[in-house]
Amino acid sequence: MRWDIRWAGFGGQGVIRAGEILGSAAVKQGLDSALRPMYGPEKTGGWSRADVVISDQPIIFPLIVRPDILIAMSQDGMNRDGSSLKKDGMLLIDGELVKDIKCYPSKVYSVDATNIADSLGRRIVANIVMLGAFVKAFRIVNEDILLQTIIETFPKAAELNKTAFKLGMENVKEVKI
Amino acid sequence: MSQKQILKEKIVEESPRDDLIRRERFPHIWCPGCGLGTVLKCYVEAIAASNIPIDKHVIVSGIGCTGRIAGYVRLDSYHVTHGRPIAFAEGMKIVRPDLEVTVISGDGDLVTIGGNHFIHAVRRNVDINVFLVNNFIYGMTGNQMGSTTPLGAKSSTSPYGCPEFPFNLPLLAAALGAPFVARWTTLHVRQLADAMKRALQVKGFAFIEIISPCPVGFGSYNDLREGRDFIKLFLENCIVDHSADLNKVGITLRPGEPIILGNFVDREVPTYHELELEVFRKAGWLK
Amino acid sequence: MSGELKLLKPGIHFMMGNIACAEAALIAGCEFYAGYPITPSNEIAEHMSRRMPQLGRHFIQMEDEIASIVAVCGASAAGVKAMTATSGPGFSLMMETIGLSAMLELPCVIVDVQRAGPSTGIPTFVGQGDVMQARWGSHGDYELVVYSPSTVQEFFDLTIEAFNTSEWLRIPVIVLSDEVVGHMYGRLQVPEYDKIKIINRKRYSGPREEYLPYSSETLVPLFVAAGDGFRIHMTGLTHDERGYPSLEIEDSHKLVERLVMKVRKNAKNLWKYETLYLDDADVVVVTFGITARSTEEAVRRARNEGLKVGMIKLLTLWPFPEDPVKVASQYARRILVAEINMGQLIHPVREVAECPVAGINYPVGYVPPPEYILDGIRAAV
Numbered sequence: 001m002r003w004d005i006r007w008a009g010f011g012g013q014g015v016i017r018a019g020e021i022l023g024s025a026a027v028k029q030g031l032d033s034a035l036r037p038m039y040g041p042e043k044t045g046g047w048s049r050a051d052v053v054i055s056d057q058p059i060i061f062p063l064i065v066r067p068d069i070l071i072a073m074s075q076d077g078m079n080r081d082g083s084s085l086k087k088d089g090m091l092l093i094d095g096e097l098v099k100d101i102k103c104y105p106s107k108v109y110s111v112d113a114t115n116i117a118d119s120l121g122r123r124i125v126a127n128i129v130m131l132g133a134f135v136k137a138f139r140i141v142n143e144d145i146l147l148q149t150i151i152e153t154f155p156k157a158a159e160l161n162k163t164a165f166k167l168g169m170e171n172v173k174e175v176k177i
Numbered sequence: 178m179s180q181k182q183i184l185k186e187k188i189v190e191e192s193p194r195d196d197l198i199r200r201e202r203f204p205h206i207w208c209p210g211c212g213l214g215t216v217l218k219c220y221v222e223a224i225a226a227s228n229i230p231i232d233k234h235v236i237v238s239g240i241g242c243t244g245r246i247a248g249y250v251r252l253d254s255y256h257v258t259h260g261r262p263i264a265f266a267e268g269m270k271i272v273r274p275d276l277e278v279t280v281i282s283g284d285g286d287l288v289t290i291g292g293n294h295f296i297h298a299v300r301r302n303v304d305i306n307v308f309l310v311n312n313f314i315y316g317m318t319g320n321q322m323g324s325t326t327p328l329g330a331k332s333s334t335s336p337y338g339c340p341e342f343p344f345n346l347p348l349l350a351a352a353l354g355a356p357f358v359a360r361w362t363t364l365h366v367r368q369l370a371d372a373m374k375r376a377l378q379v380k381g382f383a384f385i386e387i388i389s390p391c392p393v394g395f396g397s398y399n400d401l402r403e404g405r406d407f408i409k410l411f412l413e414n415c416i417v418d419h420s421a422d423l424n425k426v427g428i429t430l431r432p433g434e435p436i437i438l439g440n441f442v443d444r445e446v447p448t449y450h451e452l453e454l455e456v457f458r459k460a461g462w463l464k
Numbered sequence: 465m466s467g468e469l470k471l472l473k474p475g476i477h478f479m480m481g482n483i484a485c486a487e488a489a490l491i492a493g494c495e496f497y498a499g500y501p502i503t504p505s506n507e508i509a510e511h512m513s514r515r516m517p518q519l520g521r522h523f524i525q526m527e528d529e530i531a532s533i534v535a536v537c538g539a540s541a542a543g544v545k546a547m548t549a550t551s552g553p554g555f556s557l558m559m560e561t562i563g564l565s566a567m568l569e570l571p572c573v574i575v576d577v578q579r580a581g582p583s584t585g586i587p588t589f590v591g592q593g594d595v596m597q598a599r600w601g602s603h604g605d606y607e608l609v610v611y612s613p614s615t616v617q618e619f620f621d622l623t624i625e626a627f628n629t630s631e632w633l634r635i636p637v638i639v640l641s642d643e644v645v646g647h648m649y650g651r652l653q654v655p656e657y658d659k660i661k662i663i664n665r666k667r668y669s670g671p672r673e674e675y676l677p678y679s680s681e682t683l684v685p686l687f688v689a690a691g692d693g694f695r696i697h698m699t700g701l702t703h704d705e706r707g708y709p710s711l712e713i714e715d716s717h718k719l720v721e722r723l724v725m726k727v728r729k730n731a732k733n734l735w736k737y738e739t740l741y742l743d744d745a746d747v748v749v750v751t752f753g754i755t756a757r758s759t760e761e762a763v764r765r766a767r768n769e770g771l772k773v774g775m776i777k778l779l780t781l782w783p784f785p786e787d788p789v790k791v792a793s794q795y796a797r798r799i800l801v802a803e804i805n806m807g808q809l810i811h812p813v814r815e816v817a818e819c820p821v822a823g824i825n826y827p828v829g830y831v832p833p834p835e836y837i838l839d840g841i842r843a844a845v
Contacts, residue, residue, distance in 0.1 A: 020649060024478040027651050033478060035649035041588070061761035062615075062648055065833050199697075202708060232693040237538075248697055248709060253690040255541060256699035256709075257534065258564050264531040268538025268546070269690055271522050272496050276542070276691050294534075297527040453522070460517035 002055040003140055006067035006084065008077030011039065011048045014127035015073060017153075019050030021131060025141045025149040026054045034062035047076060054140055069138060070105070072098045073113065073130060092137055092172075094130065101177055109137040111172040117164060125157075125164040132168020143169075197221040197231070199251050206245055208316075210396075210404025212363030212389030216310055217246055219366060220281065223373035224252070227277070235269065235278045237262040239286035242317045242391075243310040246281050260291030263298045266305045274450050277377060279306040284325040285315045288344055292324065299353035302381040303449040308373065309346065309384070312391035313430075320394045327430045331398040345427035350384040351442050352423075357383035358442035360426070363390065364411040365438065372440055381448045388428075388436060399430075411436070471519075477652040481613075481645045482507035482549075484620040484652050485575055489547055490515060491654075492627035493662060494573070496522045496539035496546035498532040500554060503587040504643040505577040508549040529554035533561040533574065540570040541698065543689030545627055545664075549575035551643075552585065555594060556601075562636050563602035566723060568698045569678070569685065571630035571665055575623070575639045577646040578753075580828040590643040591828035592753055592804040596811075598638045599782045605720050607727035609734055610638045610782040614756040616650030622736075622779065628663035629734065633726050634684050640781060642804075644754040644831055668694075676705040680718050683726040727783055736779035737788055741767060745774030747844050748792045749824070750813050751802040752778040754831050759802050762837035771845050784812040793817035798844050800824050802837055 009015040016037040023033035034053045040046030051064040066086040072078040072093045082102035085091065091103065095110035111133040117126035128150060135143045147165055151158045192198065198221065207213045224234050231252070238247035240259035247254040257265045262280045270278045287309050288295050298305070314332055315321040322332040322339045329338040350358045357379040361369040369387060376383035390396070390407030401407055419439035426437040457463040472487040486508045497516055499509040509525065516523040526532040532548045539546040550558065555576045565572050580586040581593045598610045609629050613619040623639055630637040668675050668686035677696045679685045688694045701709040702716045727734070740763060742748065751759045756777040766773040776788055793799055799817050801810040802824040810823045824840035826832035
């Protein structure tokens with residue numbers, strides 16, 4: 001089984017880092033993974049995209065043409081990448097930042113990742129909230145291995161990230177459109 | 178005795194510095210009246226007088242008349258691409274700080290095509306010696322003008338007189354922070370050899386501009402057709418002033434405007450090697 | 465922190481291609497890195513700037529790519545393994561000195577993370593337009609080896625291989641990667657160190673008076689470093705066996721033939737390639753680098769459609785692996801060459817193929833999707 005996951009947002013949201021953590025966790029679990037980071041030309045504040053492929057077979061083509069899952073952390077990301085979502089694909093959004101869904105997913109999940117991160121005093125952990133929401137909504141990777149990878153990535157902020165991850169898992173909900 | 182006989186009696190087959198010269202490569206390719214033989218002699222004198230083991234000396238040169246000097250010195254010697262000997266020497270010195278690496282090359286090589294490497298090597302203060310032989314022209318390749326050709330001087334590519342201002346090299350090197358900056362001509366053999374000896378001792382980038390006659394090239398275009406014309410020029414126009422204002426040492430070769438010589442700068446500046454050791458400490462490699 | 469002072473641990477990693485390349489260079493024994501900032505190769509320099517000093521090795525950012533590769537040659541002349549990394553515009557600047565490295569027989573590794581060209585092109589987008597330049601970019605007759613990775617793992621493995629080959633043959637070796645392989649993250653398995661083959665240049669240790677730095681007795685002369693006490697001369701001028709400049713036609717022939725033959729005679733040992741479904745293939749796609757990933761997907765889909773298609777993925781581009789392509793062409797009806805350029809690798813393929821050859825070309829900037837390659841295959845079958 002191969003999952004094509006496109007993560008869209010803007011620079012500074014940690015979109016690429018989230019993709020790296022997800023891919024690392026997948027590889028640790030014995031799956032294969034590939035990550036293709038992309039940025040807009042702006043030095044700061046431009047668009048940002050992480051294409052993560054996870055597969056239980058060796059990945060031949062590592063890039064994504066039409067994702068199975070789109071994770072939109074910004075309205076701009078939604079606008080930019082919404083139309084690429086595969087028919088019957090699934091969507092995960094930051095519900096506070098994405099109001100206008102520009103595609104036709106089979107399922108939509110939402111979590112107010114940025115608000116939750118703000119409530120923890122560190123907006124920078126919104127991507128970790130999103131990873132918690134991701135694993136709760138779609139599984140694909142093992143929850144414990146994912147959390148362990150997060151902690152290894154940020155050893156000095158283990159508790160904060162752990163909390164962010166748990167809050168993401170607890171607060172994600174399926175929404176109807 | 179005629180003068181000819183005296184000369185004949187003085188020709189010897191061996192030199193006390195034969196251990197440092199590749200005699201099997203002689204006769205060399207340089208023209209009569211050229212100053213490069215003197216540069217070579219001063220360099221081997223300086224090496225012999227240095228307290229550094231001879232096998233630790235390395236010479237790197239580039240392309241041109243001066244560039245051939247590496248081939249005549251019996252040291253580890255590298256004759257590389259045009260303009261690049263300084264960059265080559267930097268790579269070598271950085272990985273082998275125990276080597277005494279000297280670049281001897283021409284003005285066209287080191288500050289025209291290779292000018293960018295020159296300014297950055299001085300700025301970094303890599304501990305190499307750069308002896309730049311300035312003959313005001315591209316000699317070997319056909320007497321073209323370059324970045325040291327004085328304003329108005331003629332050459333094969335400035336038939337109406339050079340329309341550009343030349344570099345003031347001591348000012349350039351000093352402004353970039355070089356710990357040692359000197360200028361001598363090949364007429365000033367003792368002073369040049371002494372400056373080279375000092376350069377080999379100096380920590381960091383040591384720079385000597387050596388003004389050298391080129392009667393066959395530069396001279397033929399500028400009414401200095403014999404070696405002795407240059408010697409006369411040097412004798413009559415050179416002023417030694419170690420504390421000269423370097424803003425005023427640019428060379429014009431115009432009558433009445435002197436060529437100012439001296440050991441202008443001799444100071445301590447942290448070397449690239451010392452600063453790299455600090456990086457090694459911060460990275461945890463050194464305590 | 466202390467963990468970082470060592471080499472990358474054996475085991476499974478998830479890593480960016482450019483960083484895998486840098487870590488491979490450390491394992492291969494690279495002691496000197498010189499480079500100039502250029503997208504999309506920057507992660508290699510950035511990683512080296514952090515990691516080299518942790519191991520007591522040297523990183524320097526030079527004033528341009530010319531200085532970078534020249535400094536690499538200087539370090540190599542001092543006896544250490546050295547590398548640089550760049551992309552198209554910087555690679556162009558390095559061409560003259562690639563010839564110097566070949567002429568002086570100073571081993572070095574040059575990584576070219578290809579981007580879209582020509583000229584400044586699109587610095588952040590992929591290209592495969594440097595295939596011919598990598599082989600023919602410097603003037604005069606010389607040969608070198610060019611490897612091309614298509615995965616993070618291959619980027620790692622081929623970087624070590626590049627150091628080994630350059631040390632073995634005393635030649636410049638190019639790792640011709642691309643923006644996608646450089647920037648993408650993938651699974652990387654680092655073998656136990658004792659399983660990794662490391663080659664160091666052979667040094668001369670006999671009597672000083674008998675040493676000939678450019679002896680033509682063997683294809684690859686024995687090396688001595690600056691400071692070893694041999695007082696050698698190396699010159700970019702055509703030289704005799706002593707290393708002295710020579711105008712003698714015999715010396716020139718001896719030298720140039722040896723520079724070329726040391727690669728040509730070892731070509732078969734240098735060829736690295738992988739094949740898929742060649743047994744009954746009517747159509748064979750020859751490809752390399754990131755395009756090989758797209759092609760393999762297309763070939764598998766074509767097989768599902770019942771099309772008799774195979775592929776050859778080249779890991780060595782130069783010397784060009786003639787035999788596998790030639791043999792495939794004796795059985796196939798058609799050979800296709802897939803590459804992100806307007807037709808470069810197709811030329812050596814045409815030179816050896818005994819069947820018609822056509823290109824699947826994709827203008828620079830993007831990786832051709834498998835569907836694009838598949839269309840090319842369908843049209844050829």
